[in-house]
Amino acid sequence: MNESSVPPGELCAPLPLRTGRCWSLFGVWYRHVRVYRKTLLANATPPVLESLYFFAAVAIGLGSYLLKTGFDGLPYVTYVASGVLAGSAMMCAVFETTYGTFVRLVYQRSYDAMLGTHLRISEMFVGEMLFCATKGAVFSTIVLLITTLCGARPTIWCLLVPLIGFVTGYLWAAVGLVVTSYVKTINNFSFFTTGIITPVFYFSGTFFPVRGHYAWLDVVAMLVPLTPSIELSRALFKASFTPVTGIALVLLLGYTALFHWLALRRMTARVLR
Amino acid sequence: MLARGLAKHFRDVRAVDGVDFAVAPNECVGFLGPNGAGKTTLMRLIYSALRKTAGELSVFGLTPMQQRKQINAGVGVVFQENNLDEDLNAAECLLIHALYCGLSFRTARRRAAELLEWMALSPKARSTIRTLSGGMVRRLMIARALLHSPRLLILDEPTTGLDPQVRHTIWAALRELKRQGMTILLTTHYMEEAQQLSDRVLIMDRGRIILSGPPNELIGQHLERYVLQASGLTEVPAATDGIRHERAGDADCFYSNAEPLLQALYDRLPTRSAVLRHANLEDVFLKFTGRGLHE
Numbered sequence: 001m002n003e004s005s006v007p008p009g010e011l012c013a014p015l016p017l018r019t020g021r022c023w024s025l026f027g028v029w030y031r032h033v034r035v036y037r038k039t040l041l042a043n044a045t046p047p048v049l050e051s052l053y054f055f056a057a058v059a060i061g062l063g064s065y066l067l068k069t070g071f072d073g074l075p076y077v078t079y080v081a082s083g084v085l086a087g088s089a090m091m092c093a094v095f096e097t098t099y100g101t102f103v104r105l106v107y108q109r110s111y112d113a114m115l116g117t118h119l120r121i122s123e124m125f126v127g128e129m130l131f132c133a134t135k136g137a138v139f140s141t142i143v144l145l146i147t148t149l150c151g152a153r154p155t156i157w158c159l160l161v162p163l164i165g166f167v168t169g170y171l172w173a174a175v176g177l178v179v180t181s182y183v184k185t186i187n188n189f190s191f192f193t194t195g196i197i198t199p200v201f202y203f204s205g206t207f208f209p210v211r212g213h214y215a216w217l218d219v220v221a222m223l224v225p226l227t228p229s230i231e232l233s234r235a236l237f238k239a240s241f242t243p244v245t246g247i248a249l250v251l252l253l254g255y256t257a258l259f260h261w262l263a264l265r266r267m268t269a270r271v272l273r
Numbered sequence: 274m275l276a277r278g279l280a281k282h283f284r285d286v287r288a289v290d291g292v293d294f295a296v297a298p299n300e301c302v303g304f305l306g307p308n309g310a311g312k313t314t315l316m317r318l319i320y321s322a323l324r325k326t327a328g329e330l331s332v333f334g335l336t337p338m339q340q341r342k343q344i345n346a347g348v349g350v351v352f353q354e355n356n357l358d359e360d361l362n363a364a365e366c367l368l369i370h371a372l373y374c375g376l377s378f379r380t381a382r383r384r385a386a387e388l389l390e391w392m393a394l395s396p397k398a399r400s401t402i403r404t405l406s407g408g409m410v411r412r413l414m415i416a417r418a419l420l421h422s423p424r425l426l427i428l429d430e431p432t433t434g435l436d437p438q439v440r441h442t443i444w445a446a447l448r449e450l451k452r453q454g455m456t457i458l459l460t461t462h463y464m465e466e467a468q469q470l471s472d473r474v475l476i477m478d479r480g481r482i483i484l485s486g487p488p489n490e491l492i493g494q495h496l497e498r499y500v501l502q503a504s505g506l507t508e509v510p511a512a513t514d515g516i517r518h519e520r521a522g523d524a525d526c527f528y529s530n531a532e533p534l535l536q537a538l539y540d541r542l543p544t545r546s547a548v549l550r551h552a553n554l555e556d557v558f559l560k561f562t563g564r565g566l567h568e
């Protein structure tokens with residue numbers, strides 16, 4: 001114990017505190033950025049590479065043999081690129097708030113530690129979702145850049161891709177939190193990832209058009225929460241906006257609001273026990 | 274701080290079952306109680322980590338849960354379980370927690386460095402949490418609770434599982450904080466710790482407060498001054514006037530206000546495993562909470 005380093009009377013002197021929402025959210029967000037930055041290569045390489053393998057195998061490999069014409073008025077390479085970038089935003093967000101959040105909740109007890117501060121429970125989790133949204137924006141942009149180098153054709157509207165990545169990341173972070181709030185052991189997540197995330201990734205129009213086969217399937221496909229993101233992303237690549245684009249936008253924002261609300265409600269109950 | 278009939282039930286478990294107490298500013302209050310007595314639950318009610326089932330509680334004149342933000346801005350908590358952020362090193366842990374507490378980057382860095390230094394952890398600033406010893410982790414937990422200069426410090430078993438050196442270091446630190454005007458709530462299983470640090474102790478059992486008062490007064494009020502403690506006696510000496518005898522398992526205790534009586538008894542005992550000493554808080558604790566297991 002080194003008593004001399006802190007003059008008596010200094011330890012308990014009142015300090016100015018910023019208890020506003022912005023600083024609270026920033027603190028939580030910054031914690032994740034700081035941790036992520038430490039292991040940037042190890043963390044970011046697999047998901048980026050994974051989506052690029054898909055892209056290479058499906059769009060460049062398979063696509064060049066089978067689908068010279070493409071879908072939806074887009075060359076196939078561009079078609080897949082626009083889907084994969086939304087998918088990668090979903091993936092990076094949902095893994096963070098399932099496995100990552102569960103470890104912090106159950107093993108590290110980080111949220112218990114945060115409960116001892118003035119942070120609102122909503123701030124603890126919104127900060128986390130904002131981090132996932134940031135990651136979604138960055139990942140989708142990286143995928144956009146690399147696929148462009150590989151032959152996808154973006155338009156000027158693609159400058160809005162980070163925005164779609166951001167909202168998509170936030171939405172799926174919230175979905176992840178809702179799932180986590182029900183999960184008892186970490187193994188349960190594999191049901192969610194293989195049972196829901198994987199099929200969503202493949203069947204919400206990432207690699208081929210789901211709509212246009214059966215009317216009922218159109219409705220179902222549009223209701224999968226990733227479809228609106230992909231629909232919007234594709235609109236940017238086509239630089240054409242239809243009523244469907246509008247519906248997609250409303251759906252995306254609606255889902256985000258719904259899952260945001262659900263996530264906070266569920267996690268509050270879980271953290272306060 | 275004031276609690277009236279405060280209760281918290283988990284389904285059929287009455288973890289806190291109607292407690293009344295008040296804590297004055299700059300007071301250090303020790304909460305004692307067997308495992309499962311409800312100490313941690315009570316602390317969690319105070320920093321709004323649980324919703325109460327019934328009763329009233331006010332902290333700084335504010336209502337927990339409803340005014341959680343204002344209350345917790347002035348509260349520092351050392352949790353029973355270590356929950357440092359294992360993805361960060363010691364200095365980062367403090368920095369990030371200081372941001373959570375609402376300090377600016379600059380103040381956060383300064384406070385983190387000061388408190389690391391004060392807890393003699395500066396050489397470990399860049400070590401990851403997993404490489405720290407139990408004593409270092411605990412000191413870091415205390416440093417973390419002090420970052421924002423709280424008015425009220427809640428310590429849930431701060432020294433459980435630590436060696437005597439670390440324990441005494443931590444006690445010295447806590448006494449310094451008290452001198453500087455901090456209000457301290459302390460739960461512990463170490464009677465010596467409670468006796469050393471607390472102005473007043475509350476003994477809890479099964480969610481209720483069964484005894485409260487300054488440690489020395491409690492001992493004086495409820496027990497004789499001296500105790501002769503022996504174990505493994507095959508035959509118990511005949512009762513003497515002025516000596517009270519109690520037996521639990523293979524242990525015998527003889528209580529008296531007259532030391533010479535006990536000294537004489539001590540000399541007559543066949544076993545050398547006996548000790549003659551002042552009655553202490555642990556004797557009071559055992560008298561009131563019983564010697565059997567509680568869970």
Ligand SMILES: Nc1ncnc2c1ncn2[C@@H]1O[C@H](COP(=O)(O)OP(=O)(O)OP(=O)(O)O)[C@@H](O)[C@H]1O
Pocket residue numbers: 273283286287288306307308309310311312313314315353
């Ligand atoms: N979240 C919870 N859900 C259900 N029961 C709980 C919960 N938390 C505590 N309990 C129960 O409430 C009782 C009091 O627990 P608490 O942790 O407050 O005791 P304690 O005095 O801190 O014990 P210890 O000395 O072991 O730390 C115990 O019977 C415990 O099993």
Ligand SMILES: [Mg+2]
Pocket residue numbers: 312313314353429
């Ligand atoms: Mg406890």
